[in-house]
Amino acid sequence: xxxxxxxxxxxxxxxxxxxxxxxxxxxxxxxxxxxxxxxxxxxxxxxxxxxxxxxxxxxxxxxxxxxxxxxxxxxxxxxxxxxxxxxxxxxxxxxxxxxxxxxxxxxxxxxxxxxxxxxxxxxxxxxxxxxxxxxxxxxxxxxxxxxxxxxxxxxxxxxxxxxxxxxxxxxxxxxxxxxxxxxxxxxxxxxxxxxxxxxxxxxxxxxxxxxxxxxxxxxxxxxxxxxxxx
Amino acid sequence: xxxxxxxxxxxxxxxxxxxxxxxxxxxxxxxxxxxxxxxxxxxxxxxxxxxxxxxxxxxxxxxxxxxxxxxxxxxxxxxxxxxxxxxxxxxxxxxxxxxxxxxxxxxxxxxxxxxxxxxxxxxxxxxxxxxxxxxxxxxxxxxxxxxxxxxxxxxxxxxxxxxxxxxxxxxxxxxxxxxxxxxxxxxxxxxxxxxxxxxxxxxxxxxxxxxxxxxxxxxxxxxxx
Numbered sequence: 205x206x207x208x209x210x211x212x213x214x215x216x217x218x219x220x221x222x223x224x225x226x227x228x229x230x231x232x233x234x235x236x237x238x239x240x241x242x243x244x245x246x247x248x249x250x251x252x253x254x255x256x257x258x259x260x261x262x263x264x265x266x267x268x269x270x271x272x273x274x275x276x277x278x279x280x281x282x283x284x285x286x287x288x289x290x291x292x293x294x295x296x297x298x299x300x301x302x303x304x305x306x307x308x309x310x311x312x313x314x315x316x317x318x319x320x321x322x323x324x325x326x327x328x329x330x331x332x333x334x335x336x337x338x339x340x341x342x343x344x345x346x347x348x349x350x351x352x353x354x355x356x357x358x359x360x361x362x363x364x365x366x367x368x369x370x371x372x373x374x375x376x377x378x379x380x381x382x383x384x385x386x387x388x389x390x391x392x393x394x395x396x397x398x399x400x401x402x403x404x405x406x407x408x409x410x411x412x413x414x415x416x417x418x419x420x421x422x423x424x425x426x427x428x429x430x431x432x433x434x
Numbered sequence: 435x436x437x438x439x440x441x442x443x444x445x446x447x448x449x450x451x452x453x454x455x456x457x458x459x460x461x462x463x464x465x466x467x468x469x470x471x472x473x474x475x476x477x478x479x480x481x482x483x484x485x486x487x488x489x490x491x492x493x494x495x496x497x498x499x500x501x502x503x504x505x506x507x508x509x510x511x512x513x514x515x516x517x518x519x520x521x522x523x524x525x526x527x528x529x530x531x532x533x534x535x536x537x538x539x540x541x542x543x544x545x546x547x548x549x550x551x552x553x554x555x556x557x558x559x560x561x562x563x564x565x566x567x568x569x570x571x572x573x574x575x576x577x578x579x580x581x582x583x584x585x586x587x588x589x590x591x592x593x594x595x596x597x598x599x600x601x602x603x604x605x606x607x608x609x610x611x612x613x614x615x616x617x618x619x620x621x622x623x624x625x626x627x628x629x630x631x632x633x634x635x636x637x638x639x640x641x642x643x644x645x646x647x648x649x650x651x652x653x654x655x656x657x658x659x
Contacts, residue, residue: 228463372639380631387624
């Protein structure tokens with residue numbers, strides 16, 4: 205595994221295939237908690253940690269228990285139970301050992317159980333047969349993408365509160381329109397790695413294709429792309 | 435609340451998506467075609483009605499209710515997750531194309547706030563019959579919302595309306611007649627946010643104008659007196 209591939213997977217799961225803006229996971233907390241910067245960052249950090257640990261644990265359970273005993277169809281039940289209990293355990297541990305952190309993150313932890321981003325990333329990582337290392341990078345990138353968007357969006361929303369907005373669009377509607385503009389900006393990151401070979405516009409395989417071991421672009425592909433970008 | 439009111443509340447007054455803002459993730463992700471919206475709606479109604487029925491049944495036995503009281507959320511989640519698994523397996527077997535296009539969002543009904551919210555807020559403290567009606571009402575209301583969003587997105591973005599399978603209404607001719615092309619922006623992810631935002635804005639504007647009219651009426655009444 206080369207450095208290029210690592211960078212590519214993290215960036216594509218963070219920016220190109222952003223959890224919120226292009227996969228629509230975790231919209232509830234995205235709209236609900238992004239009103240103030242502090243709570244947005246708190247929620248984002250908690251989600252990064254929970255996504256990483258939950259995906260790791262569910263990936264291990266999926267590959268070493270469910271697949272082995274041919275119980276793949278139980279994955280939804282098992283995953284949600286694992287995530288719910290994990291969140292509880294994390295809450296207890298933080299409460300016991302880092303009470304100051306618990307004070308700032310504590311209220312967001314119970315909300316994370318029903319955050320679709322956690323279950324969504326865990327299921328995607330399991331279903332697409334990612335290798336262990338790819339799964340770790342994918343989970344990390346997805347979590348960081350969530351944090352990034354929460355951070356940017358909380359700034360915009362704080363600013364929106366101060367501005368004059370048509371009465372009907374106040375609050376959530378204008379926030380959704382702003383999210384749409386943000387999504388346009390983020391979807392343009394695909395353009396960075398677009399090839400212009402002849403008529404056919406070939407895009408780089410998107411994250412999920414890349415990470416399934418079959419379609420991983422070769423070393424040469426990355427080198428060529430990088431050279432062209434220079 | 436009468437049974438009829440209970441049935442009608444999910445459509446406009448307490449619409450889970452437009453008013454309560456729950457379950458936004460699938461509403462944005464799978465509404466690219468009407469077919470997806472309908473499939474999601476059917477799966478959702480099944481899960482919601484069944485979970486409401488089972489949970490209100492469990493809660494109608496006093497001893498059972500006391501027994502699960504401390505861990506009730508976990509019990510509800512397990513019930514919902516099992517129902518979702520049933521839907522997932524049925525869909526994979528009989529409607530594989532729909533299953534593929536809905537993808538991970540079928541499994542994500544488990545963490546949809548509407549199902550758990552209805553279980554906790556309504557089904558756990560109401561009769562079985564009322565809970566079933568509540569489930570149907572909320573499910574239909576959610577489907578209704580999905581249909582509106584998907585109609586707007588598919589029509590503006592692609593110029594077609596896919597009802598089911600090969601049953602497609604092609605309105606590209608109308609677009610050509612008006613010398614405009616469908617705007618593919620609406621089928622992209624950014625379009626989803628925009629459409630939902632504008633729909634919510636329109637709903638809010640209607641609500642505001644209704645309230646303004648009410649206030650005017652009251653003022654007029656006072657003046658008459």
